[in-house]
Amino acid sequence: xxxxxxxxxxxxxxxxxxxxxxxxxxxxxxxxxxxxxxxxxxxxxxxxxxxxxxxxxxxxxxxxxxxxxxxxxxxxxxxxxxxxxxxxxxxxxxxxxxxxxxxxxxxxxxxxxxxxxxxxxxxxxxxxxxxxxxxxxxxxxxxxxxxxxxxxxxxxxxxxxxxxxxxxxxxxxxxxxxxxxxxxxxxxxxxxxxxxxxxxxxxxxxxxxxxxxxxxxxxxxxxxxxxxxxxxxxxxxxxxxxxxxxxxxxxxxxxxxxxxxxxxxxxxxxxxxxxxxxxxxxxxxxxxxxxxxxxxxxxxxxxxxxxxxxxxxxxxxxxxxxxxxxxxxxxxxxxxxxxxxxxxxxxxxxxxxxxxxxxxxxxxxxxxxxxxxxxxxxxxxxxxxxxxxxxxxxxxxxxxxxxxxxxxxxxxxxxxxxxxxxxxxxxxxxxxxxxxxxxxxxxxxxxxxxxxxxxxxxxxxxxxxxxxxxxxxxxxxxxxxxxxxxxxxxxxxxxxxxxxxxxxxxxxxxxxxxxxxxxxxxxxxxxxxxxxxxxxxxxxxxxxxxxxxxxxxxxxxxxxxxxxxxxxxxxxxxxxxxxxxxxxxxxxxxxxxxxxxxxxxxxxxxxxxxxxxxxxxxxxxxxxxxxxxxxxxxxxxxxxxxxxxxxxxxxxxxxxxxxxxxx
Numbered sequence: 037x038x039x040x041x042x043x044x045x046x047x048x049x050x051x052x053x054x055x056x057x058x059x060x061x062x063x064x065x066x067x068x069x070x071x072x073x074x075x076x077x078x079x080x081x082x083x084x085x086x087x088x089x090x091x092x093x094x095x096x097x098x099x100x101x102x103x104x105x106x107x108x109x110x111x112x113x114x115x116x117x118x119x120x121x122x123x124x125x126x127x128x129x130x131x132x133x134x135x136x137x138x139x140x141x142x143x144x145x146x147x148x149x150x151x152x153x154x155x156x157x158x159x160x161x162x163x164x165x166x167x168x169x170x171x172x173x174x175x176x177x178x179x180x181x182x183x184x185x186x187x188x189x190x191x192x193x194x195x196x197x198x199x200x201x202x203x204x205x206x207x208x209x210x211x212x213x214x215x216x217x218x219x220x221x222x223x224x225x226x227x228x229x230x231x232x233x234x235x236x237x238x239x240x241x242x243x244x245x246x247x248x249x250x251x252x253x254x255x256x257x258x259x260x261x262x263x264x265x266x267x268x269x270x271x272x273x274x275x276x277x278x279x280x281x282x283x284x285x286x287x288x289x290x291x292x293x294x295x296x297x298x299x300x301x302x303x304x305x306x307x308x309x310x311x312x313x314x315x316x317x318x319x320x321x322x323x324x325x326x327x328x329x330x331x332x333x334x335x336x337x338x339x340x341x342x343x344x345x346x347x348x349x350x351x352x353x354x355x356x357x358x359x360x361x362x363x364x365x366x367x368x369x370x371x372x373x374x375x376x377x378x379x380x381x382x383x384x385x386x387x388x389x390x391x392x393x394x395x396x397x398x399x400x401x402x403x404x405x406x407x408x409x410x411x412x413x414x415x416x417x418x419x420x421x422x423x424x425x426x427x428x429x430x431x432x433x434x435x436x437x438x439x440x441x442x443x444x445x446x447x448x449x450x451x452x453x454x455x456x457x458x459x460x461x462x463x464x465x466x467x468x469x470x471x472x473x474x475x476x477x478x479x480x481x482x483x484x485x486x487x488x489x490x491x492x493x494x495x496x497x498x499x500x501x502x503x504x505x506x507x508x509x510x511x512x513x514x515x516x517x518x519x520x521x522x523x524x525x526x527x528x529x530x531x532x533x534x535x536x537x538x539x540x541x542x543x544x545x546x547x548x549x550x551x552x553x554x555x556x557x558x559x560x561x562x563x564x565x566x567x568x569x570x571x572x573x574x575x576x577x578x579x580x581x582x583x584x585x586x587x588x589x590x591x592x593x594x595x596x597x598x599x600x601x602x603x604x605x606x607x608x609x610x611x612x613x614x615x616x617x618x619x620x621x622x623x624x625x626x627x628x629x630x631x632x633x634x635x636x637x638x639x640x641x642x643x644x645x646x647x648x649x650x651x652x653x654x655x656x657x658x659x660x661x662x663x664x665x666x667x668x669x670x671x672x673x674x675x676x677x678x679x680x681x682x683x684x685x686x687x688x689x690x691x692x693x694x695x696x697x698x699x
Contacts, residue, residue, distance in 0.1 A: 095192070095201050095202075096192065096196075096201065096202060096442075096443055097191045097192060097435065097438055097439045097442065097443050098439075099439060099443070099444070100432075100435055100436045100439055103436060103439065103444060105445070105447040107436060108436065108437070108447040108448055109447070111420075111433045111437060112416075112420075112448065114424065114433070115423040115424055116423050117423075118413040118419065118423055124352050124388075124410075125218065125219075125220075125285045125410065125411075125412070126285060126351070126352035126353055126354050126386070126410055127278060127285050127286045127287075127288070127351055127352065127353040127354070128211075128215070128220075128286075128354050128406065128407075128410070129286075129287075129288045129289075129290065129346075129353065129354065129355045129356065130183060130184075130288070130289045130356045130403075131290045131292065131339075131342070131355060131356065131357045131358075132176070132179070132180060132183065132289070132290065132291045132292060132358065132360050133267075133295065133339075133357060133358065133359050134176065134291075134292045134293050134294060134295040134296050134359075135295040135296060135297065135328075135332075135359065135360065135361065135362070135363040135364075136152075136292075136295050136332055136335060136358075136359035136380065137362055137363070137380045138152060138155075138156070138381060139151060139152075139325070139329050139332075141372050141373045141374060142371055142372060142373075143371060144314045144315065144318070144371060145312060145313075145314045145315060145325060146312065146313045146314040147310055147311075147312055147329060148310050148311040148312070149309070149310045151329040151330070151332050151333040151336065152332060152333070152336045154336045154337070154339050154340040154343075155336055155339055155381075155383065158339070158343070158357075158383045158385055159381065159383050161392070162383050162384055162386070162392060163383070163390070163392050163393045163395075163409075164381065164384070164394055165381070165382060165394050165396045165397060166374065166376075166379045166380075166382075166396040166397075167358045167379060167380045167381055167382040167396075167397060167399060167402070168378055168379055168396070168397070168398040169182075169359075169360065169378055169379070169380060169398075169399050170182060170188075170189040170190075170399065171360075171378070172361055172362050172377045172378055173361060173362060173363065173364040173365075174361065174364060174596075175197075175361060176233070176291070176360045176361065177197055177199045177233040177235075178197060178198075179360040179361060179399050180199075180233075180291065180360065181197075181198050181199060181203075182398070182399040183358075183399045183400070183402060183403060184210050184211055184212070184242055184289060184403070185208055185210045185211070185403075185417065186210075186401070186403050186404055186415070186417035186418050186421055187208075187400055187417060187438050187442075188398070188400045188431075188434060188435075189400075190431075190435075191434075191435045191438055195597065195601065197233070197598065197602065199233050199234050199235070199238045200233075200598070200602045202442055202443075203234075203237075203241050203242070204234070204237065204238075206241065206442065207242070207243075207455055207457040207458065207459055208241060208441070208442060208457070209416060209417060209441055209455075209457060210242045210243050210457075211287060211289075211403045211407070211415075211418070212242055212243030212244050212245075212289070213242070213243030213415075213457045214243075214407075214412075214414050214415035214418065215243075215285075216243055217414065218412065218414065219284060219285065220284060220285050220286060221246075221280070221281040221284045221285075221286050221287070222243055222244050222245045222246075222286075222289075223244065223245065223246045223247075223248070223277040223280075223286060223287070223288045223289070223466060224239050224246070224247045224288075224290075224291070225247075225248045225249075225270060225273045225274060225277065225288065225289070225290040226247075226248070226249050226250070226291040226293070227249075227250050227253065227256065227265040227266075227267065227269060227273075227292065227293050227294075228249065228250055228265065228291070228293045229249060229251070229675055230247065230249035230250075230251055230464065231675075232675055235247070235249075236249070236464075239462055240459050240460050240461070241459050243457065243460065245460060245462065245463060246277070246462065246463045246464070246466045247462050247463075247464055247465075248273055248277070248464070248465050248466055249464070250492070251464075251492035252464055252465035252469075252490055252492070253265075253269060253273060253490060254488075254490050254491075254509050255269070255491070256491060257491070259678075260294060260296075260331060261304045261305070261327070262296070262297075262298055262300075262304075262678065262679065263677075263678030263679065263681060263682075264293045264294055264296045264678065265293060265294070266294050266334065266338075267292040267293070267294040267334070267335050267338045268334070268337070268338040268341060270290055270292060270342070271338065271341050271342045273290075273466075274288055274290055274342065275345060275349070276466055276467065277466050278349065278351065278353075280467065285351075292335065292338075294334065294335050294338075295331055295332050295335055295363065297363060297364045297656060298656045298659065298660070298679060299320055299324035299325070299327055299328050299363065299364065300323065300324060300327065301320065301323055301324050302323055303323050304323065304326075304327045305326060305327060305330055308326050308327075309330055309333060310326070310329050310333060311326060312325040312326045312329060318366070319366035320365040320366055324365065325365070339357060342355070343355065343385055346385075346387060347387055349387070352386075352387065352388045353386065353387050353388075354384065354385070354386045354388070354390070354406060354410060355384070355385040355386065356382065356383075356384050356385075356402065356406055357382065357383050358380055358381065358382035358383075358402070359380030359381065360380070361378075361380065362377060362380065364654065364656065382397065382402065384406060384409075390409055393409075400421075401425060403418060404417070404418040404419075404421035404422050404425075405421070405422075408422045416441060416448045416449075417437060417441070420433075420434065420437055441455075465488070467487075467488045468487075468488065469486065469487070469488045469489065469490075469493065470486045470487045470488065471485075471486040472485050472487070473485045473486075474519065480515065480516050480517055480518055481513065481514070481515050481516075481517070482514050482517050482519065483507075483511055483512070483513055484511070484512040484513070484514065485510060485511060486510060486512075487509070487510060488509060489506060489508070489509050489510065489511070489512055490506070491506045493506060493512055495512055495514050497517065497519070497523055498523055498524055499524075502514045502517060503515070534673060535599075535603050535671070535674070535695075536671070536673075536693055536694050536695055537567075537669050537670070537671050537692065537693040537694070537695055538662065538669070538670045538671070538676065538690060538691070538692050539668055539669050539670075539690075539691050539692070540662070540665060540667075540668050540669075540685055540689055540690070541558075541688070541689045541691050542686075542689045543581060543583060543668045544558065544570075544668055544691075546581055547570065547573070547577075547581060550577065550580065550581075552573060552577055553573060554569050554570075554573060555569055555570050555573075558691075561693065562696075563696050563698070564631075564634070564635070564696040564697055564698035565698070566696075567638070567693075567696050568638055570586070571586040571638055571642040571669065572586075572642055574586040574642070574668055575641075575642040582665075583644075583665070583666055583667060583668060584644040584661065584666040584667060585642060585645070585661075585666070586642040586643070586667065586668050586669055587638075587639045587640075587643045587644070587667055587668075587670070587671075588643065588644055588657075588661040588662050588666075588667040588669070588670045588671075589643055589644050589645045589649070589650060589657050589658050589661060590639060590643070590650040590653060590658070591650075591653050591655040591656075591657055591658035591659075592650050592651050592653060596654060596658060599655075599671055599672060600636065600671075603673070604635065604636070604671065604695065607628070607631075607632065607635075607695060607697050607699075608624075608626070608627070608628035608629055608631055608632045608697070609624055611627070611628050611697075611699045612624055612625065612626075612627045612628055615627065628697065631697040631699060632697065634697065634698060635695065635696070635697045635698075639671070643667075644661050644666055644667050658672075659672075659676065659679045662685065663679070663680040663684060663685060664684045665684040665685055669693075671695065674692075677690075
């Protein structure tokens with residue numbers, strides 16, 4: 037019927053005002069919270085509409101009460117002078133160990149052997165303690181952010197990833213920037229894809245001069261049963277970074293990946309070195325724990341090899357090792373001897389004879405502590421931690437400084453609102469990849485010669501990327517190629533990531549061939565209305581297709597919610613920016629938020645589970661549903677391949693669609 041605008045518009049305005057008023061009242065009465073340590077629990081406790089609104093719009097750090105130049109100056113004057121010492125400036129290496137913690141702290145587990153004997157002994161011999169992290173089960177990048185910058189996530193938006201928000205636009209004071217000013221060379225190393233968590237972009241805004249990801253490592257063929265590159269290859273990469281600057285000390289931030297889930301409840305290891313009992317009837321059973329403890333046992337062996345190599349290295353060196361968060365094992369506080377989910381452990385190894393000092397630290401405090409022990413007292417945030425930790429108003433004043441440096445007037449720098457830290461032109465890999473020559477070996481096959489090639493290297497001819505075969509570090513091969521004088525040949529290490537809607541080609545073809553299908557080919561599946569039709573018809577005939585739903589479950593835990601609150605949420609913002617011809621704004625108008633809601637509604641109403649169940653579903657659930665052929669569509673990116681390969685869906689049956697939102 038006819039829309040009665042004079043009734044509907046006031047009703048909408050009243051509804052919005054009532055929602056805002058009730059929400060503020062609930063916050064004041066602490067019925068609701070605006071701080072989510074675990075986003076999945078928050079969705080379950082407070083509901084989807086509230087949590088989505090908060091995580092989408094409440095980002096950054098709010099201006100603290102009384103913020104002014106005078107307040108910042110008072111805080112800096114309260115710091116006093118740090119204790120000076122003349123310690124030689126050593127190499128400083130941070131090693132972030134994926135999902136690494138001591139399984140012996142789980143009260144119900146029985147292990148046939150100690151999975152981390154090296155790490156345990158190092159904790160006895162060197163400075164160590166509990167390590168408080170901002171996440172549990174996932175969210176590596178947030179522990180990483182705190183450790184590199186000294187800033188606490190407590191003051192950012194609920195569930196926010198600064199790597200996905202402020203660091204897409206601004207540089208941030210950090211250990212690499214501070215140490216560069218003192219003559220250090222700064223390196224990041226990660227045995228996973230360069231673009232994961234946007235690290236390739238973000239690290240240039242955190243002061244890293246080089247970034248060696250798996251694409252720039254010579255051999256990444258040795259992987260875990262679930263496809264993650266094993267950590268022992270990091271030893272050579274760390275030494276390579278140290279060797280690359282013989283006349284400078286180095287800061288090396290290394291991110292491991294071997295301990296990553298999924299931890300499956302079926303047997304994965306044929307002959308496990310360490311066996312597990314006690315997890316019978318748990319959400320993650322003995323098989324899942326058995327896989328986990330044997331992977332971290334190999335990580336422990338890597339730690340042993342690394343410390344032995346560094347012991348022999350002829351430069352003073354400090355190595356900080358810690359777990360980024362607990363594994364996704366559905367642990368609860370009462371399961372742990374320390375009764376706290378947001379703790380792992382750390383150890384500070386050195387070859388300099390530093391005094392052993394055991395204490396518990398937060399991830400945003402550890403860099404300042406390490407720098408203090410080697411006589412470095414530079415950097416606004418690090419100096420603050422060194423002089424003000426455990427003092428009155430420590431957290432309140434920390435919030436002021438974080439706001440000032442990232443969102444405020446930057447009074448701390450005294451540069452009329454400017455930052456002294458410029459974005460760097462980051463070098464990928466610590467050694468240059470060079471192409472020196474080419475040779476025809478017959479039948480239109482060419483060998484290309486050079487140095488430091490990797491399995492990810494590609495040959496580009498006249499702007500076209502060639503199918504390239506990696507033979508060794510000095511030789512690449514290309515078949516079916518005709519080169520002529522004047523052709524331009526480049527050799528590059530190639531890395532690209534995309535995200536969209538991954539689909540099962542075989543199941544989708546079964547739908548196309550069905551009598552009830554309105555869409556008959558993938559070529560016609562090219563807009564939101566077509567996607568909506570396909571999804572709803574699949575959902576209505578899911579039993580005929582043998583699936584549980586058109587889309588996988590949402591997976592609203594912190595290991596997966598970023599797919600919707602960052603990747604999916606990027607789309608309405610992208611189209612609004614595109615309309616206006618801009619690349620940044622203080623506030624969006626929300627032109628396409630209805631489209632965002634429509635695609636989200638399509639996901640949850642045509643899923644493997646009821647909409648009311650999404651808060652109980654995890655990223656692992658969503659991955660398993662697609663990998664086992666229980667769902668046709670799965671929103672994720674190319675990085676998900678390792679998690680779904682070698683399962684029920686063949687490689688040739690995987691495709692990717694754009695995320696259509698009706699624009």
